[in-house]
Amino acid sequence: MLPSIRHLFSYAWTNLVAALGTTTLSILLFSFVVPVVIFVITVAVDWREQRRAGATVNAIIKGSFLSWQTIIPSTVYLVAWASLLGWSLSNTAYKDHVALLGRVHTLTNQNKTLQSANDVLKSENQQLKLVPAKTITRTLPPPELAKRCWLSNHFGIPNSTIKGAVTASAAIIHCNYRVDAPYLVQVEFDRDFIPGAGIPLDSGVTMVGGGGKRGRIYTEQISSPALLSDQVFIVTVYGETDQYPRALRASIQAMK
DSSP states (O other): OHHHHHHHHHHHHHHHHHHHHHOOOHIIIIIHHHHHHHHHHHHHHHHHHHHHOOOOHHHHHHHSSSHHHHHHHHHHHHHHHHHHHHHHHHHHHHHHHHHHHHHHHHHHHHHHHHOOOHHHHHHHHHHHHHOOOOOOOOOOOOOOOOOOOEEEEEOOOOOSSSOOOOEEEEEEEEEESSOOSSEEEHHHHHEOOOEEEETTTTOOSSSSEEEEETEEEEEEEEESSOBBOOOOEEEEEEEEEOOOOEEEEEEEEOOO
């Protein structure tokens, strides 16, 4: 209760000062301090004369406070400020009441709007429940297979026309994708070898760009045709000892 009354008087005083177009300091200075100073100066001026006339101190003070020159202005000041403060209190309470009514009106309208939107959503929800569910089937393309190649070894007896050959090895390669011509075939072996030949099976006329050897790697360049998916490519090499050269890894890459 007391905090509410204190806040009401605080707001009322702020509104009163704003309505008068002044400040609290100006009101205190010119409405209270200056009249009190004038009163004190007046009493001081009359003090000596009344003391010479034989008046006592109590009589002088009583006469000063109870004189018409003091009572009438003081009463006017008190009535005026009491009236102004009462007007400010009633005006502040009225403005607060109007603001509260406006806020209540706004909240009521917002509540009606939300209630209307809620009713619309409920209606749409009921309509959606009445509509039969639809099943959409989409056929996705099969995933693309990862490109890879396989390598296997086949060991046999060398051709007697190959000079220095003791053993023969065939590296059999096939990939699950097409390789456009021209392409390069490379096979790495585990030991030194005598180069033989490399050729794709079932290709008909094959234009070979030439084979070669780089250390333990056999290379063969094919100009045409392209190597089809899962088509077998065979690389034959020869060993100079009774140990068969074994293919470790192979690659087929298009040269374009």
